[in-house]
Amino acid sequence: MTFVLAHLNYWVVVVLMMIGLYIVVSRGNLIKKIVGLNIFQTSVFLLYISLAKVAGGTAPIADERFTVYANPLPHVLILTAIVVGVATTSLGLALVVRIREAYGTIEEDEIDLQDDEE
C-alpha cells in the first residue's frame, strides 16, 4: 500500500502522457494534435515537479522559520521548459495556419489525398 501511494504520482503522469501520445497518433486534425502534444508536455512537467517535492518541505523561498524546502533545481528547469513549450506551440499553430492557407484543410488524410492527386 505504501508502495502504491509512493508511486501514484508517477502513474498519473504516465497515464496523462499516454493520453497525449494517443491523441497525437490517432487523431488526424492538426490542432488537436498540438493540444495532445501540450498534454504530453504538461505530464513531463508534472513528473519533474513530483521529483522535486520533499515531504514536510515548503516552497523554496528562504525564511528563517523553515528549514526544509522543496528542491529548487527542477522548478528552474520546468520554468524554462514551460516558456519554450509555448514557443513551440505557437510555431506549430503558425504552421497549421499556413497549411490551411495552402491546402484549405487541417485534416491530415485530406492533405495526403491532395498530395497524391498532384
Next chain:
Amino acid sequence: MFLAVTGFAILRLHSLFAVVMLSGVYSLIAAAMFVALDAVDVAFTEAAVGAGISTVLMVGALSLTKQREKIPVHTPLLPMVVVLVTGAALIYGTFDMPNFGDPDAPANRYLVDRYIQESPKEIGIPNIVTSVLASYRGFDTLGEVTVIFTAGVAVLMLIGGARRRRRPDSRAGPEATRE
C-alpha cells in the same frame, strides 16, 4: 485525477473550440497541482503562460481555421496498442523511482543544500528559484530567450510571408476582411 478526466474529455470531443477551452482548464488544474507540490513559481508561470497565452494563441489559430474536427474513419487499434505497450514499459520503469517526497532521493541531495543555504547570502534575494534561474543558470535562461526569439521570427516569417503571397482569388479568412 481531474487532469486525467479533462484529458479524456479532450480526446473524445470533436468540437475544436471546446477542446481548446478544455486545454486551458487542464493547464489551470495543472497549476493548482504545482502549488500543492510546493512549486509556486512554476504554478504561476503555468497559469499565466499555459492557461493564458496558449489558449489565446489557440483561439487565434482556430479563428483562422475551422471549428470542427472530422470524425476519424480508420480504426485506432494500432495507436492503442502502441500507447498501451509504451505505457506499460513506463509504469515498469517507475518501480525503480525513489518514493514520492523522499528527502534522500539522489535528485534531492546533489547541489541542492548548497543552493538553499548559500543563495540567499550570495544573491541577496530570498526566492531560491529566481536566484538559480537568473544567476547560477543564467546561460540556460539566455538560451531560452534565444529559442523564443527564433520561434517568434519563424512565426512572423510563416504568417507574414503568407499574407504577401496571398492572391486576390484565394480563400478569404477573417484576417483578409480586416485589411
